[in-house]
Amino acid sequence: MGNSNKSSLRKAQSVPDTQRLPPDAPVFMKVSKSQSQQRLNQSLGKASGSKFGKLHKDKSHSKSAAEGIPQLAPAEAAFLPDFPIRGDLEELDFEVINVIAHGAYGNVIKVQREDSKRFYAMKVLDKQQIIQEGAIRQCKDEAAIQSMAGDHPLVVKAYEYWQSHSNLYIVLDYIPHGDMFTLWTFHGAFPEALVQLYIAEMAMVIDYLHNSSVIYRDIKMENILFDQKGHIQLTDFGLAKWLQGGEQTRTVCGTLQYMAPEVLSVYPYGHSADWWSLGILMYAMLAGRYPVDGADTHTRMAQKVFDCDYLLPSNVSDA
Secondary structure, three states, X not given: OOOOOOOOOOEOOOOOOOOOXXXXXXXXOOOXXXXXXXXXXXXXXXXXXXXXXXXXXXXXXXXXXXXXXXXXXXXXHOXXXXXXXOOOHHHOXXXXXXXXXXXXXXXXXXXXXXXXXXXXXXXXXEHHHHHHOOOHHHHHHHHHHHHHHOOXXXXXXXXXXXXXXXXXXXXXXXXXXXXXXXXXXXXXXXXXXXXHHHHHHHHHHHHHXXXXXXXXXXXXXXXXXXXXXXXXXXOOOOOOEEOOOOOOEOOOOOEHHHOOHHHHOOOOEOOHHHHHHHHHHHHHHHHOOOOOOOOXXXXXXXXXHHHOOOOOOOOOOOO
């Protein structure tokens, strides 16, 4: 029997660490080288050759030399060196199959690499929107963190990332075996033995991230995929951030029903916020519902969290 008693999930508004939200701020939904890269490197190498290796007193010659140096647009320079400049998809070796999901800054699409015929998931992000919303650092962190974390067997691997004139591209493993939220929506509460397995696997991933100086900040069922053997694959590092143990941040971000009280209250928080979210995930898997219904602002959600007793249904064992 499906689980129909679920409130819709909404992402809280993300703000810079140096900025605080007003008390009732609204909540909004919130790597190998290609031939193109080689050609780009060759052209840059020629430009930095002997013609420009010496200073000339002749102003006209200096002017002509300067005109030969490639000029980067601000929208390209802003994402360097993290996202090297390459081409659009039609210029590279990927064939677009279909759109898998829609995100805050673009789409996730299924692609096939023409040389190996292997399928990948590719995030295509709109650079202009990212710049307008001040999320350049966030996107750089996402690519770098997922690339690093992909060495863990329970994390979706990121293979390469680059930029074109208009978009950012992140190439990921394609995981076609479904996600936890879809499974939970259809089946409701999970058997306790299955919950124990999934929570143990998630705990290993969170511990790995924290020991790597990363806070994840968006634990939720939608971000947990399954491999062909039914083990978890954590994906979507869009809200992850480099954070040393003992350090704190203040950004209000995540998904309301999973967010820790200190995050909702706009207090400084650290790695422990991820463990709170894992506890909410465990409750939802055991009970077939969230412990607290959603709210329309983070302050109202905070009050609901403070008032909740978090009692599990009587059919859940004490073990």
